[in-house]
Amino acid sequence: MRTVVCAEPGYMVLEERDPPRCGKGEALLRIRRIGVCGTDIHAYGGNQPYFSYPRVLGHELAGEIIEVGSEGDPKLIGQRAYVIPYLHCGQCRACRTGHSNCCKRIQVIGVHRDGGMCDTLAVPLDHLVVSETLELDQLALVECMAIGAHAVRRSGLGQGELAVVTGAGPIGMGVAQFARERGARVVVVDTNPERLAFCREKLDIELTLNPNEDDIDAALKAMSDDELADVVFDATGSPAAMQAGFDLVGQAGRYVLVSIVKADISFHDPDLHRKEMTLLASRNATRADFDQVTRLMESGRLRVDAMITHRAELADVPERMPTWCAPATGVVKAMIEINDTSQQSISGALS
Known part of the structure; x- marks a missing residue:
């Protein structure tokens, strides 16, 4: 073969x-x-x-x-x-x-x-x-989407919370869709204008931000009564972006590292304690995540x-x-x- x-x-x-x-x-x-x-x-x-x-x-x-x-x-x-x-x-x-x-x-x-x-x-x-319902292309995308499903489930994201997804690649797009399924307000952040346009036009993500053009901090504070994000998901694969994501998390917020890189990621300890921030890694997915993706994909709820x-x-x-x-x-x-x-x-x- x-x-x-x-x-x-x-x-x-x-x-x-x-x-x-x-x-x-x-x-x-x-x-x-x-x-x-x-x-x-x-x-x-x-x-x-x-x-x-x-x-x-x-x-x-x-x-x-x-x-x-x-x-x-x-x-x-x-x-x-x-x-x-x-x-x-x-x-x-x-x-x-x-x-x-x-x-x-x-x-x-x-x-x-x-x-x-x-x-x-x-x-x-x-x-x-x-699956008797899903086409081959869809079947091949279940694993990719399960990564996002697991990250959102692990975060404990709730309805009405402000979720920021940094990185508009396929994993980030999956995270954004599952965050929306939870009833959260979703913002996608990326430096690639084409990826951001894709999220708006194909995935119906209402707000996207480009750190090269937009004041991310000000935009998030305006959406949260000056409180920043409840949950930040990093899907960038960039050590610099992963480190910068700490600053987007609000008081008692959660930061979920979906990306994995061959690098050290550091944070300023007083800021972590001041916010009582929860830092989470999200690795792979479980059968429960795959089952959720399959159900939602078969029902047409995932794009x-x-x-x-x-x-x-x-x-x-x-x-x-x-x-x-x-x-x-x-x-x-x-x-x-x-x-x-x-x-x-x-x-x-x-x-």
């Missing part, structure tokens, strides 16, 4: 590998869609923690089940499904207390182990979710299709990846497609 390997930072190559076998408790997924996210871009750029090379990227995955192992239901064959890529041990304290998203021995598909930039992938059956701005076939990824990483390209979400023609040779090999 075809496999795209990130051999080292800045270098991808298309290889031929043997297709995987379907083990006990597993299913073979014919990959049809692969969303490219910030984790992939950071890994390609050499800036992703928890990472080693060479690695097959890809964890936003959707496809068709083509085989099930000895414990699987044959009725699953032929159904569309998405992948929950966080493989947890089930035994550590985090897992035992319902925090499988930060399992001590977590193995994330496409990060700690080879991922889905390939034609076929073996996946544990309990990490596949079938995800417009986020896909660029597409490529699997074989073209090594050539396209450098351009997708360039801000000037204007990528919101790139989607890798594996079409029926490219799958014909695989079907013959498996039969």
Whole structure:
């Protein structure tokens, strides 16, 4: 089968590998869609923690089940499904207390182990979710949206509170939509005018602010009787922006770091104590978050299709990846497609 390997930072190559076998408790997924996210871009750029090379990227995955192992239901064959890529041990304290998203021995598909930039992938059956309603593009975006769902749930955001989302990438767009689902007032902050326009026009975010043009502090104080934000979510992937976000949090407010960077983030301790600020990290997502995203997506309450701005076939990824990483390209979400023609040779090999 075809496999795209990130051999080292800045270098991808298309290889031929043997297709995987379907083990006990597993299913073979014919990959049809692969969303490219910030984790992939950071890994390609050499800036992703928890990472080693060479690695097959890809964890936003959707496809068709083509085989099930000895414990699987044959009725699953032929159904569309998405992948929950966080493989947890089930035994550590985090897992035992319902925090499988930060399992001590977590193995994330496409990060700690080879991922889905390939034609076929073996996946544990309990990490596949079938939907008869969602299309392949939508299925591939569930994981991305689950990150935002988890961050908002973790924040305890309430109706009427002022939520500020810094970073208008796909994760930030997901956070903004789930914050709105909670009944919060939502402000999106970014330095990219095109991203801000996208949030207003495609996602109906009423207020967006650009720190290069707007007085963020004054705008937030005007919305909050001089109290600033109840909750700030950082989805920038920028250490400087993450550090600046502390100043946007009001008294007794919460600051949720959704981004992860290979850097130290510091804060002024007296300010943290003066506000009695709560600082939270948000990592991955749980099954409850995936279930919420699936329900809302199936009901049409989440706007995800417009986020896909660029597409490529699997074989073209090594050539396209450098351009997708360039801000000037204007990528919101790139989607890798594996079409029926490219799958014909695989079907013959498996039969």
